Amino acid sequence: MELTRHYAESLDKRDPLGSFRSKFLIPENEHGQRVYFLGNSLGLQPKSTSTAIDFILQQWANEGVESFHKGERPWLQLHDQLVQPVSTIVGALKSEVSIMGQLTGNIHLMMVSFYRPSGKRNKILMEAKAFPSDQYAVYSYIEHLGLNPDEVILLVKPQQGKAHIDEETLLQLIETHRDEIALVFLGGVNYYSGQLFDIKKISAAAKDAGALVGWDLAHAAGNVELKLHDWQVDFACWCSYKYMNGGPGAVAGIFVHEQHIHDPHCKRLTGWWGYKRDERFKMHDRFVPEPDATAWQVSTPSMILYACLKASLHLVEEAGWPVILEKQRLMIDWLKQIIHDLHSPLFTCITPDSRGCQVSLLFHEKGRMVYDRLFEKGFMVDWREPNVIRLAPVPLYNTFTEIWMFRGAMKQILTELA
Ligand SMILES: Cc1ncc(COP(=O)(O)O)c(C=O)c1O
Structure with missing residues (x-):
């Protein structure tokens, strides 16, 4: 060059x-x-976003709640329209992705499902320099279970004088603690150093050690190539306001590998938006999940945020x-x-x-x-x-x-x- x-x-x-x-x-x-090099923080606004928001406002004004089901673009179809491009970006089956909530909230939901301490296998392997919100989420959930985070969390640190983590050291740590690690939870791209981990290799090593493996892909989704399904990742979560240009506080996303979707050992916190779709409005007492990743949805999503993300992802599809x-x-x-x-x-x-x-x-x-x-x-x-x-x-x-x-x-x- x-x-x-x-x-x-x-x-x-x-x-x-x-x-x-x-x-x-x-x-x-x-x-x-100006020259904007902040795609890692808040991606820029597509010109089509305001039209997309206006369209939702107009639907709301004209049809009120009927807009969920009626008209040329019913709100209830928006979720699946987002899953299509997002599953391509993260390398997943459509049934493994749900567009929902916010990143830290989703990490909490994933901890409930995928941190399953049992006897001596109770450790969570994380980066010493994980994004603070991930640390807060993991620490608080461990405490909520009555465990001591200082005993349970295994931190992998950069070597002296380095800012990034040596992958061999990380793999060695997994090997050394292979009987104790319940969950490996790392950032795909580190927010500080920009390091991209070999997600495939680390996930394989974690699984070989009998652990589950999850990734915070805030800085990876929409940025680097991902093949979450093929790499046998158990779960992942990301936000959509960085490389996906969904806007400040954009609706986030989760990936749950298909092998967990029907697994009775995989517990989750539930809400009516995760209920089996065709019967959601029948208002039954006991929860029956939609048989895909949308089972993890809890609440009515914001149609305005869905519309913003749809507008920005349309550009990714076009490109x-x-x-x-x-x-x-x-x-x-x-x-x-x-x-x-x-x-x-x-x-x-x-x-x-x-x-x-x-x-x-x-x-x-x-x-x-x-x-x-x-x-x-x-x-x-x-x-x-x-x-x-x-x-x-x-x-x-x-x-x-x-x-x-x-x-x-x-x-x-x-x-x-x-
Ligand atoms: C790696 C990582 N994890 C978690 C978060 C927190 O995201 P949120 O505030 O959307 O929950 C961020 C925010 O930038 C992040 O970069």
Whole structure:
């Protein structure tokens, strides 16, 4: 890959996704469009989202509750329309996916179903640097069961001086504790380092040790290739406001492998929205689950959030998921090369080669100054206390030329701060 503006522009010119940027609302400042590298935090708003919301509001205004069943787009059909593209993105059977709730709430629901401590097999293997909400959820559920989290949780840590976790160390830990681990629960892509785990390999090792395995895919769903069904993952959950552009607080999703759906040992917390669909409104006393992942749904979902997600996923379908993945690989290789070429003593790139869209820079000094100056120059990147800048250009709305412009801005800032 050449490090020239001409090369960046030529990549943009032959980009099959080039037309998709204009389908999003790009934040602006007084100089024009800003460069938004925050797909890992909150994906941008598709222009079609507001029309999709208006449509729901109009249905509500015109038909009230009848809109659940009637009209050209009944609300009750929305869930399945979302499952179609999402199951492609996460590599699942349609029956294994449900679009529901919010990520942390769904982690709690999954803990009920998949953390089954029994005698000495009661440990949960997690990352030491898991996203805080995952830690809070897991700790609180363990305490709720009357167990001591400090005795039950096994933490896998990065090696001294490293930010990412060595997979061999992780696999060794599973092996060492093979008779004690009840559940392996990890983030597919680490929110801080951007490390993408080998989900297939780790899931296989966990299962070989007799444990169940679940993944928080907040930073992986819509970002990297996933084959949850084939990889025999037991469960997974994700949010849809990052790489799926579903909007702030977007409706989340879960995956439950088909082998668990009819398993009587797999207990769940239930609500009427998980009831067998064709009899849900008969209001029976005892719960009968829908025979797929929607059995985990608890409450009436927000049709507005469903509509937002449908609008954004329509763009993924239009673009083609494999085409998005292809551009992602090219884009991030280009970004990594550009960062490497900056040769700055101020920061180290802590994202390993196994990664998705995100690249994290650990600053040894002046990190906040670099972030502030980037912001002034129109670059929206992510600041993570105490000293990390995360960058996540995404295939649907970022360009190679923007990455080139980032290089120019960084060169200038680094010279000024030298
Ligand atoms: C890895 C990870 N897990 C959990 C969460 C919490 O998600 P929510 O606030 O949607 O429950 C986030 C939020 O960004 C996250 O990145």
